[in-house]
Amino acid sequence: MLAHAFQQLINGLALGSVYGLIAIGYTMVYGIIGMINFAHGDIYMVSAFIAVTSFTLLAALGVTSVPLALLIVLVVAIALTSAYGWSVERIAYRPLRSAPRLAPLISAIGMSIFLQNMVQVTQGARVKPIPPLLTGGIDLFTHDGVTVSFAYSQMLIIVVTLALMLGFTYLITRTSFGRQQRACEQDRTMTALLGINVDRTISLTFMIGAALAAVAGVLVTVYYGVVDFYIGFVAGIKAFTAAVLGGVGSLPGAMLGGLIIGLLEAFWAAYLSPEYKDVATFAILILVLMFRPSGLLGRPEVEKV
Amino acid sequence: MTAVIQTSHAPTRSERLKDAGGVAFVALVLGIPMIGLTTVDAGGMLEVRTRWAALGLFILLAFLGRLLFSALGDQLRARQRTKARLGSAPASGSRPVLLKALGWGLLGLSLALPIFWGDNRYVIDTATTVLIYIMLGWGLNVVVGLAGLLDLGYVAFYAVGAYSYALLSTQFGWGFWEALPVAGGAAAAFGLLLGWPTLRLRGDYLAIVTLGFGEIIRIILVNWTDLSGGPNGISSIPRPTFFGLPFKPPSDDGPATFAGFFGLEYVPEQRVVFLYCLILALALLTNLFVSRMRKLPIGRAWEAMREDEIACKALGMNVTNVKLSAFALGAMLGGFAGVFFAARQGFISPESFVFSESAIILAIVVLGGMGSQLGVVLASLVLVLIPEVGRDFAEYRMLIFGAAMILIMVWKPGGLLSHREPTLKAPSSFIRQSKREAA
Numbered sequence: 001m002l003a004h005a006f007q008q009l010i011n012g013l014a015l016g017s018v019y020g021l022i023a024i025g026y027t028m029v030y031g032i033i034g035m036i037n038f039a040h041g042d043i044y045m046v047s048a049f050i051a052v053t054s055f056t057l058l059a060a061l062g063v064t065s066v067p068l069a070l071l072i073v074l075v076v077a078i079a080l081t082s083a084y085g086w087s088v089e090r091i092a093y094r095p096l097r098s099a100p101r102l103a104p105l106i107s108a109i110g111m112s113i114f115l116q117n118m119v120q121v122t123q124g125a126r127v128k129p130i131p132p133l134l135t136g137g138i139d140l141f142t143h144d145g146v147t148v149s150f151a152y153s154q155m156l157i158i159v160v161t162l163a164l165m166l167g168f169t170y171l172i173t174r175t176s177f178g179r180q181q182r183a184c185e186q187d188r189t190m191t192a193l194l195g196i197n198v199d200r201t202i203s204l205t206f207m208i209g210a211a212l213a214a215v216a217g218v219l220v221t222v223y224y225g226v227v228d229f230y231i232g233f234v235a236g237i238k239a240f241t242a243a244v245l246g247g248v249g250s251l252p253g254a255m256l257g258g259l260i261i262g263l264l265e266a267f268w269a270a271y272l273s274p275e276y277k278d279v280a281t282f283a284i285l286i287l288v289l290m291f292r293p294s295g296l297l298g299r300p301e302v303e304k305v
Numbered sequence: 306m307t308a309v310i311q312t313s314h315a316p317t318r319s320e321r322l323k324d325a326g327g328v329a330f331v332a333l334v335l336g337i338p339m340i341g342l343t344t345v346d347a348g349g350m351l352e353v354r355t356r357w358a359a360l361g362l363f364i365l366l367a368f369l370g371r372l373l374f375s376a377l378g379d380q381l382r383a384r385q386r387t388k389a390r391l392g393s394a395p396a397s398g399s400r401p402v403l404l405k406a407l408g409w410g411l412l413g414l415s416l417a418l419p420i421f422w423g424d425n426r427y428v429i430d431t432a433t434t435v436l437i438y439i440m441l442g443w444g445l446n447v448v449v450g451l452a453g454l455l456d457l458g459y460v461a462f463y464a465v466g467a468y469s470y471a472l473l474s475t476q477f478g479w480g481f482w483e484a485l486p487v488a489g490g491a492a493a494a495f496g497l498l499l500g501w502p503t504l505r506l507r508g509d510y511l512a513i514v515t516l517g518f519g520e521i522i523r524i525i526l527v528n529w530t531d532l533s534g535g536p537n538g539i540s541s542i543p544r545p546t547f548f549g550l551p552f553k554p555p556s557d558d559g560p561a562t563f564a565g566f567f568g569l570e571y572v573p574e575q576r577v578v579f580l581y582c583l584i585l586a587l588a589l590l591t592n593l594f595v596s597r598m599r600k601l602p603i604g605r606a607w608e609a610m611r612e613d614e615i616a617c618k619a620l621g622m623n624v625t626n627v628k629l630s631a632f633a634l635g636a637m638l639g640g641f642a643g644v645f646f647a648a649r650q651g652f653i654s655p656e657s658f659v660f661s662e663s664a665i666i667l668a669i670v671v672l673g674g675m676g677s678q679l680g681v682v683l684a685s686l687v688l689v690l691i692p693e694v695g696r697d698f699a700e701y702r703m704l705i706f707g708a709a710m711i712l713i714m715v716w717k718p719g720g721l722l723s724h725r726e727p728t729l730k731a732p733s734s735f736i737r738q739s740k741r742e743a744a
Contacts, residue, residue, distance in 0.1 A: 099718030110710025117704040275528040282517030
């Protein structure tokens with residue numbers, strides 16, 4: 001019983017880390033331009049496809065070292081996916097920055113449909129499997145005949161996520177780009193008057209969000225070994241739920257929300273019913289928002305008339 | 306908010322080429338992983354294939370497209386500038402009249418459709434689909450356009466209506482007309498169920514909760530096999546009848562049929578045309594209902610709440626009731642559309658009620674111009690007809706659909722008909738009187 005629960009804890013943490021990485025992209029974009037980037041889940045899906053292609057290409061080129069292949073794929077996926085993030089902002093959102101509030105939302109939904117179908121047309125609708133890269137793991141302990149194992153792929157997810165979180169927190173709180181980014185969140189007009197290139201900052205925010213989603217995409221490809229063009233939607237709404245649960249605009253909140261949803265899903269699927277794990281996720285979201293309308297770590301908006 | 310500094314000089318040819326070159330470079334970067342490379346299944350293992358020709362074509366198209374657009378954009382801007390210099394105000398006075406004429410014209414066309422194209426099943430079927438979306442759009446317009454509550458899970462109410470009718474008719478033998486109000490009521494109850502916990506939420510928090518609600522309903526429909534038939538759905542749902550007369554080939558011993566009763570020759574198109582007339586009537590009723598509601602105190606309260614919720618509270622309005630009534634009425638209209646959908650298809654499954662349906666309905670409301678009834682009609686026409694026109698290149702149709710959504714939004718951020726008629730106008734006698742007093 002204990003061992004089983006411990007195993008679910010590990011599974012949930014790995015899953016939650018991935019949701020958290022994607023959720024940060026939502027929360028950053030929401031913080032800076034106040035819109036839901038509905039295409040963000042599809043950016044993550046694009047990155048998973050880039051990862052599959054790169055892994056296959058590397059295997060064909062004869063790269064056999066797994067750490068080297070992982071590193072190359074991460075770099076390639078981050079570079080190309082950031083380009084996608086940049087282009088999405090440039091094409092679909094920048095022209096609508098001063099438009100009514102719902103206009104960018106609709107163009108984001110359009111972008112999400114476009115990306116999904118683009119991948120379906122160019123890469124095919126079939127599920128793409130890759131051979132397992134990281135197999136095995138460490139057996140932690142055995143209790144009542146159940147062995148708790150910590151797979152290498154799960155370890156990779158948790159370690160990479162932790163490292164990224166540290167780097168990312170440093171970037172936002174200590175560097176000059178981070179200051180510009182936070183300034184833009186507070187007041188874009190004032191920031192522009194102080195001589196900061198607001199357009200560039202917003203573009204970079206989109207690229208960073210896309211880069212984090214790219215890492216999530218590569219990690220998931222390694223973890224599950226299969227991708228298809230539809231994974232972006234499910235991961236996208238889960239991650240968005242995580243961002244809202246933690247409080248939109250709060251970066252630690254996004255990670256916390258991701259972990260809560262990952263753990264909830266793992267435990268619910270293991271102990272109650274795997275079919276209804278998504279219902280549990282959304283029900284928790286509704287419950288939390290009933291009592292804390294601006295999320296767990298979000299600051300309540302002060303409204304003035 | 307960014308400051309726009311307009312430079313007076315037109316870009317030179319080399320600047321244009323440089324700009325287009327930049328776009329071509331981006332196209333190259335984006336195109337390599339998606340167009341240039343692909344993986345195919347080769348005996349259980351993936352293998353990389355290259356498509357450099359397609360990639361080259363894509364880059365060339367991006368380059369030329371950018372050149373063309375920048376040239377067109379310059380011309381447009383130059384024309385606007387001369388217009389502004391001449392001081393000619395845009396002719397706005399004739400627009401409402403024109404729109405009214407367009408509305409009546411569309412109504413006439415929709416009434417004439419079964420008479421002139423009654424034997425063309427494809428046209429009638431497509432028109433019926435358009436009308437379903439129009440009705441859904443008008444229903445969601447109450448929630449989003451009038452009350453300003455962003456609802457991303459509207460398809461849930463559509464599903465509740467459809468499943469209510471399907472269950473009532475297949476399990477208890479209810480007819481279409483008996484089930485219609487009950488299913489609408491059930492959808493309205495679900496509207497309240499969604500509205501009540503979300504009363505304190507605003508904006509995007511509301512959006513994600515409504516999205517989650519839509520998904521919850523869909524997941525329950527997929528998994529509660531005893532009730533909903535699970536992923537297989539419910540089939541052989543009875544079709545609506547004409548006052549009890551079914552649309553079937555006449556038989557000597559069977560009950561009277563529509564064709565037999567009126568002494569007509571039976572043709573299968575009769576049912577299609579009847580369904581068309583039914584949804585047309587339902588949609589027109591919806592329109593009448595919503596436009597009347599807008600003139601009632603509750604309708605005015607919706608629009609007031611959309612503009613400023615705090616001011617409404619300060620004026621002593623019961624915001625809870627206003628919100629819940631918008632949710633319930635919008636949901637009820639969606640439920641009616643769902644009943645019709647189930648009756649028309651004869652078969653429903655959770656696949657018809659996925660999130661992308663909600664997104665399309667919301668897109669219809671926003672693309673049409675929030676709160677505009679005619680805008681919903683135009684946007685439904687555009688969004689249903691684009692995939693229909695794209696049938697010949699079937700795999701690209703949703704691609705074109707997504708691109709069209711982005712382009713229309715960028716082109717007209719306020720929607721196709723962003724003009725908003727004030728619902729409340731001072732009567733002309735009042736204006737005359739106040740002018741007299743001022744004089």
